[in-house]
Amino acid sequence: MEHLLSAADLDLESATLILDTAKEMDAAMSGREVRKLPTLRGRTVVNLFFEDSTRTRVSFEAAAKRLSADVVTFSAKGSSVSKGESLKDTALTLQAMGADAVVVRHSAAGAANRLTGWLDGSVVNAGDGTHEHPTQALLDAYTIRQRLGRLEGLRVAVVGDILHSRVARSNVALLNTFGAKVTLVAPPTLVPVGVGSWPVEVAYDFDAVLPHTDVVMMLRVQAERMNASFFPSAREYSRRYGLDGARLARLPDEAIVMHPGPMNRGMEIAASVADSPRSVIVDQVANGVLVRMAVLYLLLSGHKGGAA
Numbered sequence: 001m002e003h004l005l006s007a008a009d010l011d012l013e014s015a016t017l018i019l020d021t022a023k024e025m026d027a028a029m030s031g032r033e034v035r036k037l038p039t040l041r042g043r044t045v046v047n048l049f050f051e052d053s054t055r056t057r058v059s060f061e062a063a064a065k066r067l068s069a070d071v072v073t074f075s076a077k078g079s080s081v082s083k084g085e086s087l088k089d090t091a092l093t094l095q096a097m098g099a100d101a102v103v104v105r106h107s108a109a110g111a112a113n114r115l116t117g118w119l120d121g122s123v124v125n126a127g128d129g130t131h132e133h134p135t136q137a138l139l140d141a142y143t144i145r146q147r148l149g150r151l152e153g154l155r156v157a158v159v160g161d162i163l164h165s166r167v168a169r170s171n172v173a174l175l176n177t178f179g180a181k182v183t184l185v186a187p188p189t190l191v192p193v194g195v196g197s198w199p200v201e202v203a204y205d206f207d208a209v210l211p212h213t214d215v216v217m218m219l220r221v222q223a224e225r226m227n228a229s230f231f232p233s234a235r236e237y238s239r240r241y242g243l244d245g246a247r248l249a250r251l252p253d254e255a256i257v258m259h260p261g262p263m264n265r266g267m268e269i270a271a272s273v274a275d276s277p278r279s280v281i282v283d284q285v286a287n288g289v290l291v292r293m294a295v296l297y298l299l300l301s302g303h304k305g306g307a308a
Contacts, residue, residue, distance in 0.1 A: 005112050036067075072097070104128075133260075144256070156213070159216060167219060180215075251278075259281050
């Protein structure tokens with residue numbers, strides 16, 4: 001594996017390797033007084049964020065630091081980008097500084113793929129527009145497997161703003177690779193054109209899907225990407241597609257609730273559900289660091305011929 005640009009690029013063997021490596025990372029760090037491994041000592045990881053992010057940026061920083069890599073975080077705000085510097089010039093500058101891997105988030109779909117033509121090191125897509133967010137899908141898969149013991153054959157409902165969600169696209173690809181059955185649930189206005197070619201079922205009645213679901217993955221309504229009115233009101237959206245206590249009770253006993261964050265509590269998910277024992281949202285955050293450690297380790301050890 002040289003880059004991680006899309007969940008669709010991962011076959012079952014490579015995706016399973018990442019999840020298994022994340023589990024090994026967790027085991028290797030448990031019991032250590034200092035939760036760090038010397039694996040990437042001497043390597044440099046650059047976090048190149050052109051979009052605001054807290055959760056993903058901090059998660060990648062923590063992952064690289066726990067592997068003892070040198071970490072440089074670059075935010076477009078307040079940088080030469082705000083003076084008109086192009087993505088290519090920024091990339092070449094970072095390349096000249098010796099980056100072994102670049103983690104990039106950008107508002108334009110395909111930005112991560114474009115960087116691979118300009119950089120010698122590995123590129124990790126940390127979210128490109130509405131296209132993909134592969135490490136989010138990997139940490140979601142890790143969390144499901146951790147809690148339910150498997151992925152194959154599970155019924156996963158992905159609910160909400162499918163149209164603008166890179167998380168949904170990456171999860172559809174990866175969950176299909178693992179043999180899970182995905183149902184997309186959303187208002188018709190928030191279902192992408194061409195979804196008929198995706199390996200999923202589409203439903204518009206959330207209540208009808210709930211009793212047949214093992215995992216409910218709620219999505220954030222991305223108001224910042226909406227240039228028109230996609231539903232009548234936040235209250236109407238919540239009434240039809242929000243996950244509240246009554247809907248939680250309709251799920252099978254072992255079903256779990258997920259959300260990639262940040263959450264709009266009271267709109268797509270009730271606070272009581274987000275904080276309930278069936279929610280694995282906090283686990284997703286913790287597992288994100290492990291999965292990103294695994295991705296960086298596998299990418300950089302592949303480049304340099306083995307971990308230290």
